[in-house]
Structure formats: structure tokens, C-alpha cells
Amino acid sequence: MELFDRLERRELERAVLVHVDFYHESDREDIDEFYELVDSAGAEACTLLTTKRQRPDPKYFVGKGKAEEIQAAVELHEADVVIFNHALTPAQERNLSTLFDCQVLDRVGLILDIFAQRARSHEGKLQVELAQMKRMSTRLVKGWTHLDRQGGIGARGPGETQLESDRRLVQVRIKSLEAKIEKVRKQRGLGQRARKRSEIPIITIIGYTNAGKSTLFNQMTSANVYAEDRLFATLDSTLRRVHLPGAGKVIFADTVGFIRHIPHDLVTAFRSTLEETREADLLVHLVDASDPHRTEKIRDVHEVIAEVGAESVPQLLVFNKIDRLEPAVMPKIDRDEAGVPQRVWVSAKDGAGIEMLLEAVASFFKGxxxxxxxxxxxxxxxxxxxxxxxxxxxxxxxxxxxxxxxxxxxxxxxxxxxxxxxxxxxxxxxx
Structure with a gap:
């Protein structure tokens, strides 16, 4: 928890970034997305160090030589934190922190820090804290050896080490958070059943983070949901009831954005929020049309949707940010041979194509x-x-x-x- 408090106390922490280009495509992370994550967390990138490896080094992840190069960069830039664009083991994180004499943060910790800053609802805050606590429980290893029970006068006999005490307190807090989240999940379930009984269709907006979901949600519902050109600008799902011409009353739901290689703990922590997608009657899958990696990101979203059991829910693919495309693309609806809308091209920022999108959404419920x-x-x-x-x-x-x-x-x-x-x-x- 000290790390997250520390990141919030300072406006911009000086960060040395580390990226490893692995030979296997499945192990690679995107550098541009890494920069966006760091910016969203509120850190200042001093420098980026890259290297190539076939597999991570067991002790330092990057190898002894590269680790010493990172150490020199930390001293040169007087960095506060070293951020890796990859998941580190507790041992690797501890070894690197000792070597650099500063805080070390991996990709999972970076995303968690952003989540901690963005969560606004009671449920969102509980989910973030639970993910933090579960992560902390795996990192309470030999961190308090200087406080372990020592031999000698007054120290003999049964007792509890500081490490054991910390582990016990963390586990107690985890159980408490899980109980609270389960209570919120049951309340959510009651709300979902009530909406099902009312026969009001639910349309959930999904997509990769920063695709423009909140901006689109505001355009379609006249809501005033916070929207910013940053990763994970909003975390908490928002529901709005709208009268949709040609379809009657419907409920639009905005959800947390997805990301490539989203850590399993985060998927688990936000499962109740993501399960809104499983209860939906239609998924509006929003894609940044100007993103050169949009095909891969569409695949990544499909993987998360499958993980929460929502792959059978009908989807409407919506390409957003057409105002950024060259040559320009006009708002349009692509239909299949039966006339069913398959893709809609819009600009949520300018409002172009929103009427077409509402028409396409309504067509799914006319029957x-x-x-x-x-x-x-x-x-x-x-x-x-x-x-x-x-x-x-x-x-x-x-x-x-x-x-x-x-x-x-x-x-x-x-x-x-x-x-x-x-x-x-x-x-x-x-x-």
C-alpha cells in the first residue's frame, strides 16, 4: 500500500521505463501502450531502456548486465521508480528493488495504481483494494526478516513473527473485502433480475480502453460521464435508461475498458463488473478506427468476453474516431446480405453517425x-x-x-x- 500512497502524494514521479522484446509474439507488450499507461498513472518518463531476450532471467528478469545499466540510469536521472512493461515475480521485484535502491513497479502494479486512482464507486474501490491485497500477500516474503523472533533472554518460546502477523492481517482483510464484494454482487444480481423482469433490453458498451466508450455513452444517452483521452479514464459501470426510437425503452451500460494481456487477478477482481456483459441483450463493441493495431485489440476484447462467459451475446461492431482517418471516412452502416447491421462507422467526439448507430441498435430489438x-x-x-x-x-x-x-x-x-x-x-x- 505504501507504493500507491507514494504515487498519489507526488504529482509526477520520475520513472525509468524498461521494455523487453521477447522472441515469442505472445509474450510481447506494446511500447506505445506502455507510455500511455505510465502517463495515465501520472508519472514522468525519464528514459526507456529496451533489450531482447528469449526468456526472462530468473533473478533480475533482464539479466545482470542490463540490470546494472538500469541502475546507472536510475542514478543519472535521479529516478523515483523503475517501471517494467511486464509482470515480475515477487523475488525478481525484490532483487531489483535492492539493486536499484528505489521502488520497482511491474505492469500489473502499474495498472492497479491507475485503477486505484480512477475507481469512484463503492464497489470499484472494494475491487481495487482486494486486487492490491492479493498482490501484496504474494510479496510478503522475507521482507521483515530483521523483525523475526530472535534467540536470547526474553525472546524464547512461542510467538508470532512480524511476517506472520502481516500475512494474517492481510488475509483477514482479504476475507472482509470478499464478503463485502459478495454482498454488493448479490445486490447487483437483484437489480439485474429486476431489469430482466421489466423486459427492458440492456445494451452494454464494451471495447479496448481509450476507444471512446464514455464519450459514445454520453452521446447516446445525454449523460455526463467523465471522459478523457487516457487509458482507464473510467472504471465504474454506469447505467442509463433511454427511449430509443423504433425500440422503446432500453438500458445502456458503460463498462471498464479492456487491455492486452490484462492480468488474471484484475479480471477476477472486476468480474462482477464485467459480468454486466453476460447479462446484456446486445454488446456494442467499440473500436478505435485510427488505431493501427485495431485488429489485435478486437481479438483481445473477444478473449476477455469469452473468459466472462459472454461470447454468445450478439455484438455490433462500431468503429469510432473516423475523424482521425486519412482519407476521411463518412458515417455509414455495413449490413450483411439479410440487411442486419454488422458494423457502424462513427465519430463520438463530433457526434457524426450517432443517429445511424441508434438506428442500428434499435433494429436488433424490433422483433x-x-x-x-x-x-x-x-x-x-x-x-x-x-x-x-x-x-x-x-x-x-x-x-x-x-x-x-x-x-x-x-x-x-x-x-x-x-x-x-x-x-x-x-x-x-x-x-
Whole structure:
């Protein structure tokens, strides 16, 4: 916890960055993304040291020679922290920290620090702390040997070492956090079941971090969710109920962004948030169209979706940031042979193509709606107003006697709810 407090206390910590280019593609990390993570954490990159290896060195990860080169860079730049673009073992992290005489942070710790800064909701803070505690429990190894029980007068007999005490306290805190998160998860489950009973479709926006999910969410729902051009700008899922023309009432959900090689502990810690995707009726998969690595990132998102069991949920691929493409691409909808939308091209920043996107989303739910014809008594002013809060009004007018005529798109539940209205003179299903 000391590390995260330390990173928050200072505006910009001076950091030496280390990246290893492994021979196997599956072991490689992206340097550009590394810089973005460091910037999102609020650190100042003094220099980047790179090397090539076939496999990590067991003691220093990068080998003795490169470790000494990093040590020299730390002294030269008076760095506060050395950040590796890879996951380190507790032993490697401890050995490097001793050698450099400064804090050492790996990729997992870096992402956790960003999560700690971004979490705003009660559940998000609990999940971040749980991930931190689980990570800390694996690193309480020989860190307090100077406080272990010593022989001699007054020190003989049974007792608890400082290391054992710390481990016990961490485990107690982990169990407490898990219990609290389970309670929140049950509450979330009740909310999910309530939404399912209401038959309101749920559309969840997913995608790689910094693809523009929060900006798109704001455009589609007129919400005011925090959005910034940084990785993991928002962590907490947000729900908004919206009346969608052609589909009626729907719920849009914004989720935490995904990232390549997302650490398993983080997937586990945020599983309840990610499970929103499994409960969705449609996933809007947002992609940064200007990203040269967009194909790989689409694959990475699919892997996380499969891990949380949401691979069977229908997806609509949305390419965002078309304003950054050269040559320019106009907003459009790509459909399959049956006319079903497959891809939509938009600019969430400018609002270009949002209407097309809403149209494409609505088309996924038209089969779940009824087109009906209604006639309301001339005196049914209140019920007429109520109809405006239900479904979608496709057409309206008056008959010769002044009664209100409506052509509407309603859910089966909404259709059933108005059947008992005494003010309803006529009601029939058109399609």
C-alpha cells in the first residue's frame, strides 16, 4: 500500500521505463501502450531502456548486465521508480528493488495504481483494494526478516513473527473485502433480475480502453460521464435508461475498458463488473478506427468476453474516431446480405453517425416489439400523456369525434399494461 500512497502524494514521479522484446509474439507488450499507461498513472518518463531476450532471467528478469545499466540510469536521472512493461515475480521485484535502491513497479502494479486512482464507486474501490491485497500477500516474503523472533533472554518460546502477523492481517482483510464484494454482487444480481423482469433490453458498451466508450455513452444517452483521452479514464459501470426510437425503452451500460494481456487477478477482481456483459441483450463493441493495431485489440476484447462467459451475446461492431482517418471516412452502416447491421462507422467526439448507430441498435430489438393501433376517448387527457412515456409513437391524429388515434411500437409488457384502460376505445395489433 505504501507504493500507491507514494504515487498519489507526488504529482509526477520520475520513472525509468524498461521494455523487453521477447522472441515469442505472445509474450510481447506494446511500447506505445506502455507510455500511455505510465502517463495515465501520472508519472514522468525519464528514459526507456529496451533489450531482447528469449526468456526472462530468473533473478533480475533482464539479466545482470542490463540490470546494472538500469541502475546507472536510475542514478543519472535521479529516478523515483523503475517501471517494467511486464509482470515480475515477487523475488525478481525484490532483487531489483535492492539493486536499484528505489521502488520497482511491474505492469500489473502499474495498472492497479491507475485503477486505484480512477475507481469512484463503492464497489470499484472494494475491487481495487482486494486486487492490491492479493498482490501484496504474494510479496510478503522475507521482507521483515530483521523483525523475526530472535534467540536470547526474553525472546524464547512461542510467538508470532512480524511476517506472520502481516500475512494474517492481510488475509483477514482479504476475507472482509470478499464478503463485502459478495454482498454488493448479490445486490447487483437483484437489480439485474429486476431489469430482466421489466423486459427492458440492456445494451452494454464494451471495447479496448481509450476507444471512446464514455464519450459514445454520453452521446447516446445525454449523460455526463467523465471522459478523457487516457487509458482507464473510467472504471465504474454506469447505467442509463433511454427511449430509443423504433425500440422503446432500453438500458445502456458503460463498462471498464479492456487491455492486452490484462492480468488474471484484475479480471477476477472486476468480474462482477464485467459480468454486466453476460447479462446484456446486445454488446456494442467499440473500436478505435485510427488505431493501427485495431485488429489485435478486437481479438483481445473477444478473449476477455469469452473468459466472462459472454461470447454468445450478439455484438455490433462500431468503429469510432473516423475523424482521425486519412482519407476521411463518412458515417455509414455495413449490413450483411439479410440487411442486419454488422458494423457502424462513427465519430463520438463530433457526434457524426450517432443517429445511424441508434438506428442500428434499435433494429436488433424490433422483433421484440408490437406495432399497435389505439383509439383513446376524447376526455382521456391524462392517459394520452401516459402514452408518450410508453414505447414509440409512430403516428398520431384525431377522428371525427375528437378521439385520439395512435400508431405505436410497444413491448409485450407495455401492450398488456394498457389493455385494462377504460379510456381505451379500440386497440389492435398491426404487426
Amino acid at each position: 421484440a416489439f408490437l406495432t399497435v393501433s389505439l383509439t383513446l376517448n376524447v376526455d382521456a387527457g391524462k392517459k394520452r400523456a401516459d402514452l408518450y412515456s410508453l414505447g414509440t409513437i409512430l403516428d398520431e391524429g384525431f377522428d371525427d369525434e375528437g378521439n385520439s388515434l395512435f400508431k405505436m411500437s410497444l413491448t409485450h409488457q407495455e401492450w398488456g399494461a394498457i389493455q385494462g384502460w377504460p379510456e381505451l376505445l379500440k386497440a389492435e395489433v398491426l404487426s
